[in-house]
Amino acid sequence: MSFQKLILRLAWSVLIGGSLLAGSTQAQQLPAARDTSFTVRSAYLKEKKNRPSISIAQPALPPTVQASYNLTYCTLGARNLQLDIFYPKAKRKKGYPAVLFIHGGGWRSGDRSNHLPMAQQLAAKGYVTVTAEYRLSTEALYPAAVYDLKAAIRWLRANAKHYPIDTTKIAVWGFSAGGHLAALVGTTNGDKQLEGSDCNTSHSSSLQAIVDVDGTLAFLHPESSDYQVSERPTASKYWFGASQTEKPELWQQAAGLNHVTSQTPPIVFINSSIDRMHAGREDMIQKLDAYHIYHETHTFPDTPHTFPLFNPWFEPTLNYTADFLDKVFKAKRWAAKLGLSLLGDSEDYTCKS
Template identity: 70%
Template sequence: MVLGASTLAAQAQPTLAPRDTSFTVASALRKARKTHPTITLARPTVPTTIQARQNLTYCTVGGRALQLDIFYPKAKRPAGYPAVLLIHGGGWSSGDRSHHVPIAQQLAARGYVTVTADYRLSPEARYPAAVTDLKAAVRWLRAQDGTYPIDTTRIAVWGFSAGGQLAALLGTTNGDAQLEGEACHTSRSSRVQAIIDVDGTLAFIHPESGEGDDSKGLSAATRWFGASKTENLALWHQAGALNHVSDQTPPILFLNSVLDRMHAGRDDMTKKLDAFGIYHETHTFARAPHTFPLFHPWFEPTLTYTAAFLAKVFPPRP
């Protein structure tokens, strides 16, 4: 079943609801320390080689100003720098763009323009609002080519947990008009050239998926979609990146914890990528909790794998 634009627009209508603050870095640290008592919050020194602008509005939808923070090298480069859009997690209902400022700053010091962006969460707007918001953020990046040192031909998307699911979906639906949205910089492309999925599901309808169990209350995914699997199976299928892999899918890096359900569909997706000859990498952190990229000792290898992958798919230019 293919969903029409009117159906998707109806799903995206904002609702009045208080902000969900259930997922924070502090709460994630408390939970992770129950099984990993020696871990610490990753707050590396801010590099002196970068500059930043914060609280920039990249799109206004229905009176809602969506904002981002941008970090980039002070050094000039005629060709500009590849860009990376970082997407926070929080079960599509909670979380904050500040969660990944540390890795955004460190990547900027390695020669990237990085952005941490807001998107509408499920208490405010259901699927596909988050997707169309983030595609607008990619278009905003391309519209800034005269303001920030961005190589607009090389944009990657990096996401953790729900953000990883969104990153994979953005990259596998390059050019999909159904998920493009109609707001902000629509003359620009929302295509991305690389994906980094950090423990984000690739398929909602899959034997490995833990999403959609409403037996003890509405699951995070059901709240996001506004319908259970049985009520709107097509919608749940549409949101799975596994179902959109094609010869146009960009290279992808999978970074994973030991929780298999958090990357449901990954192995099936790598088989599809192999069939199309698309480059991919997978790295799993032994004994790591789901929230591993936020904490030492996993922050540094997460950064290292990310930077190495980006250097491979976006080789340096003069």
């Protein structure tokens, strides 16, 4: 074995050992040191070199939107998981559909503040939006993040009387690693293995729509960068705490592609031109079609992976999101136009044969 390979293996062992320790019950109770390798600013400086005309999207909070920050949605020992919420000031008897935003950063870095602008602007279009933190791989291994996000959804339903939330219409929006998590959380409605056992467990974590923005649908897939096993550490290995060959069952379980059923909610894929960032999408679309589940795909040509954070792609991403959610949650207006029929009294769609 070469000296370089030996160093890589030692580094991997140390990092995984630290992640496993961070996944212990004791470590889960305390906030972990943040990995700040991915921020909006760092992504901008990197991409600015190739696309000098871009700018960070940071519109002001719309005057029609009310905001509350740093709310605890779940407490694990001394660890408070927090979220920010935005909602229309105008009252509505039935409440508004809600959307949970999930940030990216390789399940290891990033921050819920990354998507405050998108959440705020979508709230102005008639939605209650939430940006939630979740435990990253520096603090807890898979599936802790999934447990956290399902707890955030349960919090929305538990607090629907305090905030104007229609509990029958809740969606998830995620970018990059957050897009992967959005697809996974949305395709595992009712899956007890991934539900978690903390916080507001008397409420449902089921979702009625998914917005996947450049998030992978599968790991052990020919289109995925993780398909070829290598000795080098990767964000996925950090998150799972094991390589593809050591614990392939975890890598398969965490793939949204593997959970598609007739009960999967409608989904929209909003993608960059980098194919590996949405590995498994076409296979998932085939499954969705087999079950007659409504879906959309929108791809921006010649775009970086971080496109939704920047102008000129921020507003089109917002519009694709709002248009899709309007179709899903405003059934009476859109069902006939889309050739869809409602399943009973639910908000799920099935294509007419």
